[in-house]
Amino acid sequence: MLTSKTRTGVVFFPAFDWAISATHPEREERLLYTQDQVFEEGLLDIEGVIEFKPDLATVDDIKRVHFCVPDEMSVVTESHLISAGGAKTVGIQVMEKHIERGFALVRPPGHHAMRVVHGARGFCNVNIEAIMIEYLRKAYGIDRVAIVDTDCHHGDGTQDIYWHDPDTLFISLHQDGRTLYPGSGFHYEIGGPTAAGMTVNIPLPPRTSEEGFLYVLDQAVLPILEDFKPELIVNSAGQDNHYTDPITNMSFCAQGYAELTRRLKADIAVLEGGYSIEGALPYVNVGILLAMAGLDFSQVREPDYQPDKIRQSGEVTKHIHRVVEEVLAGWKKAPEIRKKQLSGRKFAERERSIYYDTDNILESQRETLRVCPDCSGVLSIDSSTDTGYHILAVHIPRKACKECVDQGVKWYDSADARRFNRIFLQDRMNDQYLVRKG
């Protein structure tokens, strides 16, 4: 009988009763073939690979991360609660040391869901990694977390949620935003003034294959993780870099994903995208699971796998080498940039538009951050949509200083209820969540 080297947990939740629409790429079939493959290969019979049933995420779990408009249950279905809950289950099992690593094989995905949620973006409603991480922080008191997003799309929702958090390192590898949704994730997006440098974007050219991904991992991702010293590494394990994926243009393979998993050594992997339902997902998922368990994955191979056909060009290799140099230079400069950003100003503002492509909603935001020398700073977001909602959302961070707590309460209390449909207070210091209705 086969025994895993690492005790590895799996939560499997295919959400068989939920899809955006019958023919949408993010539909039930995504995990059907994986299920067959995992059972056929006998992965769950391996000693040390343990299956867990997903918990349900609660409304309180969502409130810790998001401002949902008009409220939490209006923007999610039960499937979203189980998907986020499945990630949470894996996190709990790792923290309780019942397993050393775990993989949440769940859908619907979450990494395009931002701090404010008016609807679905890029097939995502709530951010399942962030919901898990903030739950673990509250329940187990962990502080420094790194998220490595290996989905082909930029993890713009996760980036948004952790933009001002100096204790969460967010590294996203993705197909260059000039060539793919959501069109962001450039090297100059490094995080807000109090967390500058803690967002690391690594845009890769189309047709990047195994060689490129592993080069980026070894030369940039692993050294940066080594510097940051996280207590927990979470892998947003999107699988749409696969050469057969119908909505992207990369050339990664199942062996590559498995090797990346082996070298990254994430504590927790959470499935994100991946839309090559038959050609990629079963193989990539089996590869990741074997790699997490410390088992041999050399036999994992797609039936049509021909390495020569998908090998990246010399041009692509050169481009990737330049990107890695840029990323490393940016990482080294980050403390200096942070120092500069912190000096001189009391408040920082940014205005932006966010398009919810899945639900066709356009949101305008004005964000105000108190640039605090003593904590990551209290935040207020004035958000309105073309569907007629206008809200004010106040976020007091986890380790807020007294002035920032006071400023947050003042923003919340003094907001004019006639101007807004909802006024939210997300007070992470006291784990308190308040809403005033206009």
Ligand SMILES: [Zn+2]
């Ligand atoms: Zn990504």
Ligand SMILES: [Zn+2]
């Ligand atoms: Zn994706």
Ligand SMILES: [Zn+2]
């Ligand atoms: Zn402060």
